[in-house]
Amino acid sequence: MPKVVDHNERRTRIAEALMRVAGERGLEAVSLRHVAAEAGVTSGMVQHYFRTKDEMMRFAIEVVRERGEARLAEATARLGPDPTPRALLRTIVAELLPVDEPRRVDGRVTLAFFAYTAVRPEVAKALRADTATMVGGVAEQIRAGGPRPGVDPELAAVALLALMEGLGIYLLGGHYTAEMALAALDAHLDTIFA
Amino acid sequence: MPKVVDHNERRTRIAEALMRVAGERGLEAVSLRHVAAEAGVTSGMVQHYFRTKDEMMRFAIEVVRERGEARLAEATARLGPDPTPRALLRTIVAELLPVDEPRRVDGRVTLAFFAYTAVRPEVAKALRADTATMVGGVAEQIRAGGPRPGVDPELAAVALLALMEGLGIYLLGGHYTAEMALAALDAHLDTIFA
Numbered sequence: 001m002p003k004v005v006d007h008n009e010r011r012t013r014i015a016e017a018l019m020r021v022a023g024e025r026g027l028e029a030v031s032l033r034h035v036a037a038e039a040g041v042t043s044g045m046v047q048h049y050f051r052t053k054d055e056m057m058r059f060a061i062e063v064v065r066e067r068g069e070a071r072l073a074e075a076t077a078r079l080g081p082d083p084t085p086r087a088l089l090r091t092i093v094a095e096l097l098p099v100d101e102p103r104r105v106d107g108r109v110t111l112a113f114f115a116y117t118a119v120r121p122e123v124a125k126a127l128r129a130d131t132a133t134m135v136g137g138v139a140e141q142i143r144a145g146g147p148r149p150g151v152d153p154e155l156a157a158v159a160l161l162a163l164m165e166g167l168g169i170y171l172l173g174g175h176y177t178a179e180m181a182l183a184a185l186d187a188h189l190d191t192i193f194a
Numbered sequence: 195m196p197k198v199v200d201h202n203e204r205r206t207r208i209a210e211a212l213m214r215v216a217g218e219r220g221l222e223a224v225s226l227r228h229v230a231a232e233a234g235v236t237s238g239m240v241q242h243y244f245r246t247k248d249e250m251m252r253f254a255i256e257v258v259r260e261r262g263e264a265r266l267a268e269a270t271a272r273l274g275p276d277p278t279p280r281a282l283l284r285t286i287v288a289e290l291l292p293v294d295e296p297r298r299v300d301g302r303v304t305l306a307f308f309a310y311t312a313v314r315p316e317v318a319k320a321l322r323a324d325t326a327t328m329v330g331g332v333a334e335q336i337r338a339g340g341p342r343p344g345v346d347p348e349l350a351a352v353a354l355l356a357l358m359e360g361l362g363i364y365l366l367g368g369h370y371t372a373e374m375a376l377a378a379l380d381a382h383l384d385t386i387f388a
Contacts, residue, residue: 028222118366155381166356172312187349191385
């Protein structure tokens with residue numbers, strides 16, 4: 001099925017070009033033409049994947065999500081069978097923090113996407129179900145991991161996800177080192193788990 | 195001194211116009227011309243306050259900072275003399291969360307600014323000293339407020355500020371209600387203070 005192979009290769013090529021230009025000049029400033037030039041393809045070929053700014057933003061965040069999921073799958077596999085809930089949550093958050101250049105590129109795209117959706121409630125709406133699912137999943141891990149007395153798993157999950165996004169912002173701005181951010185994460189996990 | 199009065203009035207007028215258009219279409223998409231039209235002044239008059247995109251971003255974040263400081267001064271005054279460190283920190287974070295429309299406008303501008311600086315390390319650099327000062331100030335309050343055993347005031351300060359930014363992102367996207375975010379903040383403060 002050579003056509004399918006072509007399609008996947010081309011999609012990856014365009015996705016990588018988009019990430020490179022977005023990582024350099026900011027996702028908001030990227031045009032279809034920039035991506036085509038960077039990928040070495042025609043604008044028409046790029047339009048097969050996105051035609052409008054909205055579609056480009058959605059394509060970009062989809063690519064970031066796929067990369068994040070691939071990283072998480074690898075990292076959780078390295079944890080071996082039956083990791084503790086704390087180890088699992090630590091791995092997930094640490095893997096998603098922008099502590100190296102590939103993750104920083106993805107982090108910049110995510111941040112640009114958040115800024116974009118903050119003024120477009122109809123786009124933001126689509127993300128809410130994802131957040132609710134994530135909060136539920138994290139709360140379940142907290143419940144399973146033996147939280148300290150008085151810890152509310154749902155509220156602790158909300159706080160942990162917010163901590164992750166906030167540390168991401170500060171890391172992208174170079175305000176903290178990776179070590180500092182991870183130490184803050186570990187100290188925070190200490191307050192959740194007994 | 196009529197000239198000084200004019201200048202302040204005009205600055206406020208331009209700042210408010212900038213915030214309105216930025217709140218609607220996103221700071222990144224705003225041009226000098228948009229701001230001039232919204233303020234009902236000439237482009238030349240706007241150029242007195244900012245001439246480039248960089249200068250506009252800095253002007254916008256400066257306006258947001260001034261508004262935030264005014265809110266904090268009012269809110270901490272309402273706390274009365276000698277508030278507990280916990281009450282003080284709670285008030286500061288809660289006042290800065292985007293829980294109503296004026297704060298959401300400021301929050302959107304802040305988020306756009308973070309996204310903008312994430313691809314401009316030289317602009318981000320200027321913010322690092324502010325972050326270090328904030329972390330130091332928050333850590334001092336945590337130390338003074340009697341932290342729980344095992345709590346590292348610096349790391350807890352890093353986490354609290356990250357929590358604030360992260361809750362802000364989720365609030366701007368409408369993922370959580372104000373009540374939910376404030377409950378997560380209070381639960382988080384429970385883990386810091388005895």
